[in-house]
Amino acid sequence: MTKRSLKQRLEEGPVIAGEGYLFELERRGYLQAGSFVPEVALKNPEALKQTYRDYMLAGSDVVLAFTYNAHREKMRIIGKEELLEPLNRNAIRLAKEVAREHPEEEALVAGNISNTNIFDPENEDSKVQVREMFREMVGWCKEEGVDFVNGETFYYHEEALIALEEIRRVELPAVITLGLMGENILRDGYTVEDSCASLEENGALVVGMNCFRGPDTMQPYVEKIRRKVNGYVGALPIPYRTTEDNPTFFNLPDGGCSCTLPTETTFPTSLDPLYHNRYELAAWAEKAKNDGVNYIGLCCGSSPAMLRSVAEAAGVETVHSIYSxxxxxxxxxxxxxxxxxxxxxxxxxx
Structure with a gap:
């Protein structure tokens, strides 16, 4: 059948978006925790293709090019700026190869830009630098022919807005999702619902939240966004049991651990005992769909089996539902x- 656009799919029902490659590829042994740079796109392309494939067949309508943290600042930190462009381009090309394998309808391919960790609302030079980083990555997305660009995990509204402006500059659809830290407000003072309303007004096709928070501590804010905006809303929580006392996975305790951890908290490599099971995640997905969330998925820590449960709870029979x-x-x-x-x-x- 003819490949539908993101907007067409959103109009016809929920879109399932599988994310979480960062933790998944670290678990599979192809990515270093700590630096968390997706060199796998160049060093082990077949491993990345298989990961793309696993999430797609588990229900993801989107193959998200794995370029999270593949921006100029992160590549500078690890001393590999020369890999920046080939890494970005190859991650997209591999995603396109896998998307064409879908046995029912070719999957959408999304480019990916994200939080830079250098944005400073008081520093105009940082804003220029961030814009330049986004501009070159979005330019490669355009040249490689992605269907839309996913801008994610922004904890400053203004950084998200810069990302959106650069995506819209090349006339690509934009999905913009925010990462809400434990302060329960974005770091430049915006509530997530006000930020999303502004992003929608400035042309984002989908606005919402991703990462940092599990379903229990993300969904109340997603509901505020749903009430505030008129268009499509996205929600992609992490699959960990965050709580009101510990709303993000950055500070989740594990009282049962019998050894000394390498970091002060369980994040990022000791979160294993703190997972939601797939049935809890499915219950969240059903609620999210009923609450009017249109772009549904999971973020860091997710597995294909978890995503399949989420997709099925949202009413989607996946290619790999035969293995449910x-x-x-x-x-x-x-x-x-x-x-x-x-x-x-x-x-x-x-």
Missing amino acids: PDMHKHFLFGEEESLNESNLAYRTKA
Whole structure:
């Protein structure tokens, strides 16, 4: 069938967006925690393609080019600025290759720009530098033929606005999502709902939130955004059990840990015991859809199996729904008469 645009898909129902490559590729052994730079696009392209593929077949309508942290400032820090352009271009090209593999309808390909960690609202030079970084990355997105650009994880409204301006300058659709820190307000004083209203007025197709917060501490703010804006709203939480006392994954404690951690908190490499299970994430996705969220996904920490549960809860049958859990033939939980009854007795005792 003809490949529909992002806007067309949003008009017809929820769009599922799989993110979380950063943590997933670190788990798979292809990315260094700490620097968190996606050199995998050049060093292990087949590993990146397989990750793209796994999320797409689990339900993602979007193959997001893995260029998070692949901006000039981060590449400067690791001393590899010469890799900046080839890394960006190859991440997009690999995404396009995988998108064409979708057996039902070619997936959308999104370029990606994100928080720079150098933005300073009081420093005009930093604003110029940020704009230049976004401009070159968005330029490569345009030249490589992405369907839209995803600008994400902004904790300053003005930085998000600069990103949006650069995306709109090359006449590409924009998805802009904010990362809300523990202060519960963006660092330049905007509420997320006011920021999203402004971003929508300035031409963003989708506005919303991603990363930092799990479903429980993100959704109340997403609901405020939904009430404030008229267009499409996105929500992509992390799959960790954040709480009112610890609203982001930056400061989640693990009282059961029996060893000394390398960092002061569980972030970023000791979060494993703090996951939501897939059924909790599915319950959130169903609620989010019913609350009017249009662009639904998961961010750092997610797995394809988690995303599949989210997609199915939002009413989407995925390519890999054939592998969704079915306990009918399980030796402990099955219901077929041929199963060994002595095993079934251990359902709650094993």
